[in-house]
Amino acid sequence: RRCQDPNIFAMTDQxxxxxxxxxxxxxxxxxxxxxxxxxxxxxEALHSLGLGENPPSAKEITTRVLAMCHP
Numbered sequence: 001r002r003c004q005d006p007n008i009f010a011m012t013d014q015x016x017x018x019x020x021x022x023x024x025x026x027x028x029x030x031x032x033x034x035x036x037x038x039x040x041x042x043x044e045a046l047h048s049l050g051l052g053e054n055p056p057s058a059k060e061i062t063t064r065v066l067a068m069c070h071p
Contacts, residue, residue, distance in 0.1 A: 009037070012044045014052055019044040039065040 002008050003022035009029060012019045019041070030037040042065045047053065053061065 009040045010044045012047050014047050015050055016048050019048060035066065035070050036062075039069065042069065 002011055003020075003025070006025060008022055009025045010019055010021045026037060026040070029040075039062050043058070043062050046061065046065075051061070056064075
């Protein structure tokens with residue numbers, strides 16, 4: 001259901017071992033900006049390792065991942 005939101009590309013729960021990918025949105029972004037999809041997966045992996053959200057915001061997490069991985 002959450003993949004019906006066009007602004008959601010992947011999701012997980014804090015501490016979960018499963019990351020769900022929203023196929024259409026993810027494929028579209030990957031085709032246009034592979035660095036962004038890499039950041040989305042790292043973002044979700046951080047949540048699976050225990051990082052919460054709000055704070056920091058989802059946008060802040062992804063921005064910091066991009067800054068560290070693609071300076």
